[in-house]
Structure formats: structure tokens, C-alpha cells
Amino acid sequence: MLNGKNIYKPIRAKLTDVIDESPLIKTFVLIPEEEFSFKTGQFIELSVDGIGEAPFTPSSSPVITEKLEVTVMKTGYVTEYMHMLEPGVYMGIRGPYGRGYPIERFFGKEVLIIGGGCGLAPIRSLLYALEHIKDNLEKVILCYGSKTPKDCVYKPLFYRLNNTPKFEAYRTVDKADEEWDGSVGVVTTLLNKIRINLNNSVAVVCGPPIMMKFGTIRLLEMGYKDDDIYLSMEKNMSCGLGKCGHCMMGEFFVCKDGPVFTYDEIKDQPDIWQ
Amino acid sequence: MQYLNINKEEWDKTIEQLLVSYTIFATVNNEFGLDYEMISPVNIGKISYNKPKPATSLKTFFLPMKENVTSGRSREKQRIILGVPNCDIKGLRLLDEIYLDNDFKDIFYRERRENTILISSDCFGKQEHCHCLSYDVKPYATGDADLAAIQLNGSIVLRIMTPKGEDFVSQLSRLQPVNDENVLSTIETEHKATESLLLSSNTGVPDYINTGKFVNKAGEAIWKKYSSSCVSCGACATICPTCSCFLLIDKMNFEKVKQLDACQYPGFERVAGGEDALFGLHHRFRNRYMCKYVWKPEKFKSPACTGCGRCIEACIGKINKNELFIELTK
Numbered sequence: 001m002l003n004g005k006n007i008y009k010p011i012r013a014k015l016t017d018v019i020d021e022s023p024l025i026k027t028f029v030l031i032p033e034e035e036f037s038f039k040t041g042q043f044i045e046l047s048v049d050g051i052g053e054a055p056f057t058p059s060s061s062p063v064i065t066e067k068l069e070v071t072v073m074k075t076g077y078v079t080e081y082m083h084m085l086e087p088g089v090y091m092g093i094r095g096p097y098g099r100g101y102p103i104e105r106f107f108g109k110e111v112l113i114i115g116g117g118c119g120l121a122p123i124r125s126l127l128y129a130l131e132h133i134k135d136n137l138e139k140v141i142l143c144y145g146s147k148t149p150k151d152c153v154y155k156p157l158f159y160r161l162n163n164t165p166k167f168e169a170y171r172t173v174d175k176a177d178e179e180w181d182g183s184v185g186v187v188t189t190l191l192n193k194i195r196i197n198l199n200n201s202v203a204v205v206c207g208p209p210i211m212m213k214f215g216t217i218r219l220l221e222m223g224y225k226d227d228d229i230y231l232s233m234e235k236n237m238s239c240g241l242g243k244c245g246h247c248m249m250g251e252f253f254v255c256k257d258g259p260v261f262t263y264d265e266i267k268d269q270p271d272i273w274q
Numbered sequence: 275m276q277y278l279n280i281n282k283e284e285w286d287k288t289i290e291q292l293l294v295s296y297t298i299f300a301t302v303n304n305e306f307g308l309d310y311e312m313i314s315p316v317n318i319g320k321i322s323y324n325k326p327k328p329a330t331s332l333k334t335f336f337l338p339m340k341e342n343v344t345s346g347r348s349r350e351k352q353r354i355i356l357g358v359p360n361c362d363i364k365g366l367r368l369l370d371e372i373y374l375d376n377d378f379k380d381i382f383y384r385e386r387r388e389n390t391i392l393i394s395s396d397c398f399g400k401q402e403h404c405h406c407l408s409y410d411v412k413p414y415a416t417g418d419a420d421l422a423a424i425q426l427n428g429s430i431v432l433r434i435m436t437p438k439g440e441d442f443v444s445q446l447s448r449l450q451p452v453n454d455e456n457v458l459s460t461i462e463t464e465h466k467a468t469e470s471l472l473l474s475s476n477t478g479v480p481d482y483i484n485t486g487k488f489v490n491k492a493g494e495a496i497w498k499k500y501s502s503s504c505v506s507c508g509a510c511a512t513i514c515p516t517c518s519c520f521l522l523i524d525k526m527n528f529e530k531v532k533q534l535d536a537c538q539y540p541g542f543e544r545v546a547g548g549e550d551a552l553f554g555l556h557h558r559f560r561n562r563y564m565c566k567y568v569w570k571p572e573k574f575k576s577p578a579c580t581g582c583g584r585c586i587e588a589c590i591g592k593i594n595k596n597e598l599f600i601e602l603t604k
Contacts, residue, residue: 004381008343010528050526054546076546092528209549236545238522241378244535245519246543248565251572256377270564271551 007241010047010092011036013068017087021153025118026083027059027071032093037065040129041100041122041232041260045240046070047092048085052078055097055237057259059121061128068093071121071153097240098259101126101204101230103133109200110139114215116187116207120144120153122232123206127161134166141194142169145187145211149173149180170194187211188218198223206232213273216263226264233259233272275416276434277452284448285423285430286318292354299335301328301357301395310335310355322357323425324464326397326404326413327582331515332362333369336386337534343382343522344529350385356393356423359582360415361406363394365515367418367576372518391442394419398464400471403583405596407472409482411580414465424461431457478600482577486567488602494556500598501559503591504538510585510593511536511562516578537561563595 013036017029028046038044040062047053054076060069074083085091103126111130115123123142130140142161146152152171161169170190172183183190187207203224205215212231219229235247235254242256250269252258266272280288292298298313300321308322309329335355373383396414397404406413415422420439424431431452434440443449452458480488511517512534519542521535535542538558544550552558570578586594 004379004384006344006381007378008522008530008532010344010530012528047524047528049528050524052524053522076548079546208547234545236543239520242375243372243378243380243518244521245537245565246521246535248569250564251569 008094008239010045010053010094012090013093015085015087015089015091016067018085021071022151024075024151025071025073025153027069028082028085028091030068030070030091030093031066032068035065036068036093036096038062038068038096039100040103040125042096042098043237043240043255043259044068044070044093044095044097045237046072046082047094048078048081049090049092051081053092053094054078055240055255057122057125057232058096059124061132062125063128063132071118071124073118095240097237098255099257101129101260103129106130106202107133107136108138109202110141110196111137112194112196112201112203112219113140113142114187114191114203114205114207114211114219115142115144116211116215117146117151118153119207119211119232123204124154124157126204127157127167131164131167134164137166138197138200140167141196142167143172143187143190143194144170145172145174145190145207147174149177168194186214188214191218191222202228202230204230204232209234209273220263226267227262229263231261231263231266231272233261233266235259276440277458278432278434278443278449279452279457280430280432280446280449282425282428282430288446288448289313289318289321290315296352296354296391297350298354298356300355301325310357313356323423323430324396324398325357326399326401327359327361327584328357329513329584331513331582331584332358332366333515333518335390336366336369336383337373337518337520340531340533341382342525342529343532347382350389353386353390354393355390357395358392358415358419359395359397360413360419361404361411361580361582362515363392363415363419364406364411364577364580365582366392368516368570368574368578369518371574371576391421391438392419394422396422396424396461396465397468399468400475401583401587403586403594403596404472404581405476405479405583406581407469408476408479409577409579409581411577412465413468413472426457426460431461476596478603479596480599480603482567482571482579484603485579485599486571488599489560489563489567492560492602496598496602497556497560500593501556503593504555504559504589505591506538506540506555506558507590508536508538509588509590511538513584513588515580515582515584516566517562537565563598 013030019027059071237255242253247254394415422433
């Protein structure tokens with residue numbers, strides 16, 4: 001038999017709960033059969049037995065290791081099968097892979113987080129991690145945009161954050177409904193409301209490519225330096241090991257060199273917003 | 275470097291004896307041209323030496339088209355691969371960097387590498403599209419392979435290049451040190467003749483580093499022009515000694531099958547939401563050259579193109595990358 005760890009073999013994880021977050025988004029609560037931990041911003045390959053696997057950044061706290069939560073939007077072949085799963089079945093996990101958020105570099109700073117749509121999933125994990133080290137941070141501001149109020153995930157999170165010292169959370173929607181009394185407009189409009197010390201701040205952007213693009217442009221206009229903007233990139237990460245080639249973005253393997261990059265690191269690479 | 279000599283008939287007998295403990299693949303000239311065949315006592319005499327270059331690249335011995343990478347495998351019998359051209363030997367260096375990197379070692383690849391004795395072949399002569407020397411790859415190996423076997427006047431001359439090669443020949447009998455100066459000077463003359471042929475037939479082809487610079491600067495028009503006859507068949511990537519992208523396919527019980535893939539196939543970079551940075555044919559076409567000459571050199575030490583020319587031979591759209599590169603220099 002072959003010696004050494006098999007990098008392609010998933011570990012089994014029991015699906016213990018499925019939480020409906022929005023019409024298209026569910027959170028899967030998993031208990032891995034083997035020891036498993038991750039750093040916030042790293043991703044896993046999550047598989048449906050016999051169907052396929054896809055990359056996701058866990059949405060739970062990296063501090064909690066006995067269970068793992070993954071928030072999944074129904075958007076393709078594998079995720080459609082995931083949305084049909086019931087608690088009790090086993091899923092496969094490989095990872096964790098890649099370079100997550102370097103939260104030690106956020107110490108002593110104000111952290112501005114811009115999120116859109118399902119991009120709030122990795123951000124929730126980051127927020128848990130930042131709550132854990134809040135004594136070392138000046139302030140954390142979350143600006144989040146979704147298409148409609150119904151598409152907004154983790155609604156209780158906003159209330160909780162706004163009642164946590166040093167944390168502020170703002171929401172906007174592209175299109176309001178009758179009950180919505182908050183902001184309307186793209187997520188960058190929220191940036192006009194916030195007070196932040198640009199000289200002592202870092203920004204994190206995570207969401208759909210179009211939002212990442214305009215979010216980054218707005219941050220640069222505000223005066224953020226290229227290496228103070230952290231982007232969580234989305235590519236077709238298949239192996240997670242820097243080998244299969246599917247997630248190449250210029251000279252980078254997004255799966256291994258990322259998925260979190262500073263804007264400075266990738267601004268010259270092609271197609272970063274696709 | 276140490277050279278040893280053995281009479282050809284005795285070498286053939288040695289190979290027959292080695293078949294007891296090794297699976298041997300060697301280059302044989304058949305009706306389709308030169309390619310690797312599994313050797314048995316029947317075809318030992320047909321093994322071809324000094325000829326460029328087998329149709330199949332060396333990577334297929336280490337990265338099968340398809341393999342289950344989750345179920346346990348028994349250790350394979352030791353292998354000898356005989357007749358490997360230096361372009362493929364150099365190509366393997368890049369695969370080593372990718373598959374044996376310190377963070378994630380592919381145990382399937384590693385086992386095959388450890389289990390294989392590589393015996394290279396010096397190319398005396400060239401095929402139409404060989405252009406190794408343009409990328410500073412010699413038409414003969416001086417390292418990386420364990421040995422080189424050269425046929426010369428009824429005998430086989432072995433060049434020993436690695437400690438593994440030294441161990442291997444120490445098990446063999448009937449080998450004599452090469453004392454005749456003429457043997458080495460004849461080999462050198464053949465090398466020079468081949469190098470001269472390679473240079474004269476590849477006039478104008480830019481070197482590896484400059485190719486990267488030209489490719490990086492090239493505008494959309496040239497990619498559209500040269501990709502107009504591309505049918506996205508992926509033959510260029512499949513036959514390339516360094517293209518090694520793959521796909522993981524899920525089977526029941528969380529088993530995974532690793533299958534070679536190519537960036538020339540539509541959907542290679544498509545993500546679940548439908549975005550596809552390589553949607554356009556000319557984008558995919560350009561991607562392969564950017565990968566080989568611009569991006570891989572930023573990341574890896576070994577070249578991602580060794581000038582074997584197989585992609586030109588395999589292309590059913592008759593796309594000649596060297597014509598493209600020469601046009602870029604103008």
C-alpha cells in the first residue's frame with residue numbers, strides 16, 4: 001500500500017442540521033468524524049456522495065472545532081443536490097485549504113467589511129473570529145447589501161453585532177419590499193454613512209464579482225491603500241492543492257496562494273473580477 | 275560523468291534478464307512511428323536508440339489519463355523506461371515541482387517516480403517540429419534521467435547521471451568502462467550535428483524568456499487569428515509533456531477519480547454561478563501560452579515548454595505556435 005497522507009481523500013462528516021437562511025440559501029451543520037479545524041477565510045471542498053464537490057468557506061467560528069457550518073447558495077449542479085439533503089446523511093470534507101484572513105495584521109486597527117449576497121458566509125466566520133479578538137481591535141464595521149430583504153442571510157447577526165461593543169452593522173437592499181424601512185441602493189452607498197479613520201483601517205470585501213469590483217474601486221477612491229484591501233476571490237477551485245490548474249489567476253493558484261489576497265497582490269492579474 | 279560500454283547482443287540479454295524484476299517500457303519503431311511499448315523477450319531486438327522522439331510524452335507514465343485516487347493500491351513492480359528524450363526528462367522536472375511540492379505531495383505520483391529507472395536517449399537527428407534548443411534544452415540529457423543509453427557501432431554506451439543510475443548499473447554484469455576516446459568524440463560529434471540542425475531549422479523562434487515577453491504583450495487580434503482553426507479538442511495539452519491539469523470526479527462512497535483535463539475545453543474555468551473567464555475560444559487559446567510562457571515561469575523554476583513540438587504535430591487545426599511566436603517578434 002502507498003505510504004503517506006492521501007491528499008485527495010475526503011473525511012466523512014455527519015449532517016446534523018439544515019437551516020433555511022433565504023429562499024436560495026441554506027446553512028449545513030456538520031460534525032466531522034475526524035479532528036478538523038480551519039482558520040477564518042480558508043475554504044473546504046464539500047462533497048455530496050457520488051455527485052460532486054464544490055469549494056466553500058465555512059461560515060462558523062474557527063474557534064469552535066467540534067462542528068462546522070457551511071452556508072450554500074443553490075446555484076449549480078452540486079449545490080442543487082446539497083439543498084435536497086436531510087439531516088442524518090454524511091457529506092465529504094477535504095481541507096482546509098488556502099490562505100485565510102491574516103487577522104493578526106488587523107490588531108490595533110479599525111476593520112471595515114463590505115459584503116454582498118452569499119459573501120456574508122465567510123464574513124460571518126471572520127466576524128466570529130474578530131469578536132474573539134475584539135480587545136485587540138479598535139472597531140469593526142460591517143456594510144452588507146442583498147438584492148431584496150428576503151435575500152438577506154443571518155438576520156439575527158445584525159441585531160447581535162449592533163449590541164456588541166466596538167461592532168457596527170449596516171444593511172441595504174437593491175430593491176425594497178413593503179416592510180423594509182432601511183437603506184435602499186448598492187452596498188457602496190452605505191460607505192457614506194460610516195465614520196472610519198482611514199489612516200488606521202483595513203478593509204475586507206467579499207461577495208459577487210461585480211460587487212467586489214465596485215466595492216474595491218470605492219475603497220480606493222476613499223483613500224484605502226492597495227495593500228490594506230483584502231479580497232476573498234472566487235474561482236473554480238477543484239483540487240484545493242495547487243495542482244489541477246482550474247483556479248489559476250495569472251501566476252497564482254487561488255486555492256493555495258489565496259483565496260484571500262490583498263488588492264495589491266492581484267491588481268495586475270487578468271480577469272480578477274470574473 | 276561516467277561512461278560504460280556493453281556489446282549490443284549482451285545488452286539485449288541483460289534487458290531480458292531485467293524483465294524478471296522490472297516492467298520495461300522502451301521506444302520501438304512501429305507502423306505508426308516511434309512510441310513506447312511494453313518490452314517482452316519478443317520485441318527486445320526492436321528497441322530503437324538515438325531516435326527523436328516517441329509520439330507519447332513521458333508524463334503518461336506518471337499521470338495516467340484516469341485513476342482512482344482514493345481507493346488503496348498495491349505497490350507496482352519496479353519500472354524501467356528506456357529511450358526518453360531530454361525534452362521529456364526536462365518536462366518531468368516541472369511535474370515534480372507541482373506534484374511533489376512540500377505542502378501537498380501526490381502519493382500516487384511519488385510512488386511512480388520512486389519506482390522508475392529513467393534511461394534517456396540522445397537524439398541523433400531531429401523531427402520536423404523539434405525545437406528544444408530554442409529553449410536551452412539540449413537534445414541529450416546530462417542529468418535528471420538516471421542513465422542515457424546510446425547505440426554506437428554494435429554496442430551500447432551508458433552514461434551514468436544519478437546515484438540511482440549508479441546503483442542500478444552496479445547490479446549489471448558485462449559492462450566495461452569506456453577507454454576509447456573515439457567513442458566519446460563520436461557521441462560529441464553527433465550532438466553537435468543535431469544541435470546545428472536544430473538551430474538552422476528554427477531560425478527566428480524566440481527563446482523561452484523572450485517568448486514570454488512577446489506573449490504577454492500580444493493583443494487580441496493575433497490570438498483571434500491563430501485560434502480561428504482551433505476546435506478545442508485539447509490535443510495540444512493532452513500530448514504536452516508538461517500540461518498536467520486535471521479534474522476530480524466523484525464516485526459513490528466518496529471515491530474520487532482524477533482525470534487529466536485541459537484549459538482548451540469549454541467550461542474549464544466556469545464557476546457555479548455561470549461566470550467563465552475563459553468563455554471565448556481565443557481566451558482559452560491565449561491562456562495556454564500565457565500559462566506556459568508567462569505565469570508558470572513566475573511560479574516554478576523548471577520550464578513549462580521544452581520544445582518537443584508535439585503540440586504542433588498533434589493539432590488538427592494545423593496551428594503552429596512557432597509561426598505565431600515568430601509573427602509576434604515582427
